[in-house]
Amino acid sequence: MDKNQEIEWLEAQKINISEDLVAAAKQQLEFLAAVDRRRCLYDGPVLERAIHRYKFCWLPLLAKCTESAAVDKPLVVPLDCEWIWHCHRLNPVQYKKDCAEFYGKMLDNKHAVSSLQAKGKSRDQTMDMWTKLFPEEPFDLNFTSTLSEININKDSEDGKNITYDLVSAVKRQSSFYYQVSRPSMHDDRFLVGAAARYKGFLHLIKRNQERSLKQFCVPTYDVDLMWHSHQLHPLSYCKDMVKLLGKVLEHDDTDSDRGKGKKLDTGFTETTKQWEDSYGLRYWRAGAMYKGSLPSPLPLLPDLSKHESGSKWKSRGHKKCVNLPNVMVVEVLMEIVGIRNLPSTKKGNLFVTFSKKQPDMFLDGVSNLTIFSETGQKQVAGFQCEATGHLVLALVSDSTSNLGRTAKTIGTISISLERLLDSDSKLFVDDWFELRSHSGHNDTKPIGIHVAASFTVPIPAPHVLYKAKSNFLSVNTCFFPLPGKVQQFSHWTRFIHDNGNEIISLKMRNSRKELGKDDWKDKREIIGMTKFSRKPQILAKYAENIWSFKDSGFSIDVEKKISQDGHIFEFKGDEQIKLFLGRKLEYEPKNNNKQNDQEFITVVEFSAEHPYGKALALLSLKSGPLRINEDWFALPAMLLAFILSNKFKKEGYTALVSNGESVDMGADRQVSEIKPLNYSYESELGALVTKTSTAMAVENGGGCGSVCSGNCGGCGGGGCRGMAKGSGCGGCGGGGCAGMTKSSGGGCGGSCKGMAKSSGCGGCGGGCGGGVAFLNACGDARAVGPAMVSYEVTTVGA
Template structure:
């Protein structure tokens, strides 16, 4: 109750601004600035600073509210924005040059701009030689334009510090009313901590999370209200120190955030970390430094837009922490932890994960994952016996509890955070103890948003579900076989086939075409090669190769440039997927709203998939066709439909046999020790990147490549000793190594269990896509080819000794060998059961597609 009183007292803090409405206005303005990045650096920035000092501030000082609202020129408003975010310096400068603090009263933002004409007329009368709108074509760096009566504050540096802020708060849910309401409440809690520190004469550097920092910025942008509110609260204007950006361990931001987290949670008994409020990583590198001037107006949807339908799935981000446990039986021995999962199958999160308990482990661990806002989160308290007990003994379950997700999101969002005690239901028997075991669980969510659409191109219909637990993608051995486009649930949405052209009556030779078969059974030509470019959807779109930085261009109702590699929002973050960039292409839309480009889709050429942004439905069909054409033709060295100007490195990456399955992004959960802090410069909170218990992203010494996206459990290493290649995308369990000793190639996409090695000793090729179980080797000794795509069970070898060809795509059971001794051909696509051999000794041909029994 004492802690609740503290929170209630914090919420009594008064501000003279409607912070929610003002925060939304700030987000609109920052988005406009980000579309005009010439304000971030260079001569235009220097000229904007001159105009701000020489024109805008003097005009603002002379203006009377009775004369009507003022609208600052856009460039001046940006400099004014950055100046006000140093509230102490801004106040000092205003009082020095104008005798009073210049406020926003009577000023309307330029992005609203309904009354610019009056201000423009006034500007012209006062400054006839200086245009109201900054003319970028005539901007030159004019060092002689320095003023005597202007601030000595380094506004160039201030702008550079503020420029990255928008990326951190630019996601659509940030403007949600409930998210902002909680942000305002947390901002008041932040001010309350500062007030308590001053009362106790404690000098502490308090570091905000990004939701708090957004509201803090919003408050500072109203200088008179901010100064009055803070002087009333703490007796002075609160400084906003945004000069520190080093998030290294032990640095000012790191220790400041740790101390702020500890003080917050001790004072309020609420979690400081919050979903959607943590550091997103550094701002992605731009694909161009010059805005794209040409704008194509988006057209109304056409019937072709409805040829295929992709399920609409909502997603929320979740931060989860297990705080403490109580009422453990007397005499209990063992290490306690919590296994959590979802009760309802989820296309985004369908696994069990483990977290330590803060009160038991003494160190903070936070789980971050994405899931659909349906069903329940299920928690199981487990006890692991002391080390003297054999390791093989299963952990003991002490009970279960659940937390409904739907109550937070249906019928409408009312809160995005909860911290509560959950009583456990015993694993056996009924609950009779008057003091049941309970868990204190803290969960926060982001408001639901549309999940990106992910579609896979496969070479066989997804009809294997009854045979195994993993969707199998088989390699094509027939040049004219169809490619089936399936969604994440393995539901077919369309099938595509590339025709080589044919001769019809009258000796007319058809051009190369892409034929599509719809869900209805209708067959039609969806794309045709004209000899210069590909015409898509009855000429509504065109796909052509260019000779500039980007490699291809998709033109139609929008302008979409296709860049090699992962760009913008698809740029790898933290320990994210680190496969070679030549496997990827990013589709970037250029428009009036996005002159520097907006990433709208990612093509994975190696594994045959396309991920499209949730709001870009217009791109799904032309994107699929582009992905299919590029995937089919580029791997043939740029011929048959494009000039041979494709990069050699990319061509090499597309020489894989057939289309492989897209590895699912396993970056669902991780845990972070308290050493990895989320901190903020002007609130730049460090990554809620989550590291596992006793695990490491790159394991043993010698891991010089990229570890990829990993979800890791206890005592696991992302890259084993000596792994010099890429470990790919792995989900790993106990005592596992992503790449076994000596694995010099790519281990591919693996899901691995206990005591498994991704590549067996001596495996020098690619192990392909494997799901592996206990004591299994992806490539047996001497396997020098590709093992293909395998799902493997206990004590199985993907390629038997002496197998020099390709084993194909196999589902294997216990004690089975994919290729028997002497099998030099392809074993084909097999489903195999216990003690079976796919190809008997001496089988030199193709065994075909087999389903095998015991």
């Protein structure tokens, strides 16, 4: 950031916003989460009923109370009406027009409070007024009503029928929560930065207006969250925009075509260039990029009546029966912007390598980045790594002479992740760093490189486990010696964590309980051992077609196949957990590649917090890894994977479905040995690729609602195409990662066709996590992920 750019940024920060956007954003996220737990409000008869109640009950009630000032407490808006009101206000020009036409003034939210924040007398007072005005309309909408019960009383209509297409407005906004429902969006540091970036976004629009430029500005999702939060306060928004621009800034989200070269695509690229030219800061931001399209809903529709009064989620720490490493992971976006003080003696092609000082389970190799000032092409690397240690960047000169091609390291820098992620950090760095010279002597001026990097807040990493067969357990393993003869414990299945540590070994055997001939039934049990136990322990028992898991309270009938409502098996226990054939929810392939999808089973929990399901684990019936999202479910997941893979091996595919379809999927191919970290095996993705040095990919993006001199468009962005992994974590748990290859390491929970990976393993739960994805751009190309700039792509791999 030079002096002029710094002045421009400071000028942007002088923009006055009448509301506390950070607090408003937190309230908005809480509200959107509540609506998302009632997705019947997104479409169908419940939505139609909500729109009717909003237009003919809520708005008249709000207008009446605003006029008379007869209430001493703010009105409490019913959740369904608040959702329609929310979507209506996100078209501020239309909302202002409708309020003026039907009520003669703007209906603001300062006289109302969300049902999520309402307490006591406010709610009682509102219900009394509602009942007097609309005696036949209940205050709270029954979201569990059947279609026949949802009748709209046309007699209540008073002629003030708003013509704005609220159904379409709701459908456009129904995907927004998915894009902003990330841990970083709840972090104060991230939100404070987002509010500052929103002011920067508005300042660009103001500059375009002053220059009579019709620039189509596209926000990133952190900026868009703040923009929405501002619009939800109609009077403040109109006042602030008129003061800044002389008019109300439009937010029209009707344009959603994310294709290359389309309006959103080119608009995001132009916005990125204008931002970086104006402020000298990067426009992309980790945790604010487009996540791709929503996962497909499960075929099993939730019974909301079971969850409406359900208790909040509670800790399952007491159910954690095995010790898994507690690893915190962050997502990083990084670009090398420029270089300075490079002596003329330093010749050759320059690039920067990056790695971890102490390689971790996500980033254990070395990858290259070009330097924007040297090549004129923007390249942004996206990767995951553990939230500790140091990133090491090295400036390398690659030259060719008569003696051949040589690469020489000019200097290095080390960046502490702990320092960049501590409580006082801004979760990004955009600055010059001086290199520690490798030349053996000090130059007149130290060489510097301009590094821009952005980080998400650290979150617990999902666990990736691998199965390996052992013919026996010996003293060379990490387990304690077994009493008695070793051969009686042959053919164990070992579960090895992604970091190379053995977690547990399991074996199935006939029950030792003595039974008379008349009482003989198939009775089996699973025994397990860890390095902390001196003798095998019984973990599960099988009797009368039921597997009962010791201590967890779970049981499952693996002979009873259920398919009429979508799932194939169901756990019995305190939690409602069901198994679905294929990769579902965040594990769903984003590029619709369903090849070999029936080799997987997704374990899904239904609860009050997640009535539409939350993926707990992804099981591979063949040689692929086991992915676990929740620590408390680790042991049940391993037992389940062990039981089903053995059942699949013995009985084949038809044992898992009820339609009798005969499909030969082969036997369970379990590896015989696991090598820590860099183990290469044939995964569900297909043939291996030998090595990938650098790879390039693009994630299209942009927030919802773009602006062109006050006239707005939709969301810029698209999926992750051509994303390649040079090193680090293995697989996309549902990210849209077509065109990726993989040479060794972990597998891919999502459909990551041709994913490239040189080492390491891991897993990414959607989007572009894991490994190293390079966002490569020319100055005029496309916009990347919701907070990135999209560019021309070169794909490595098939």
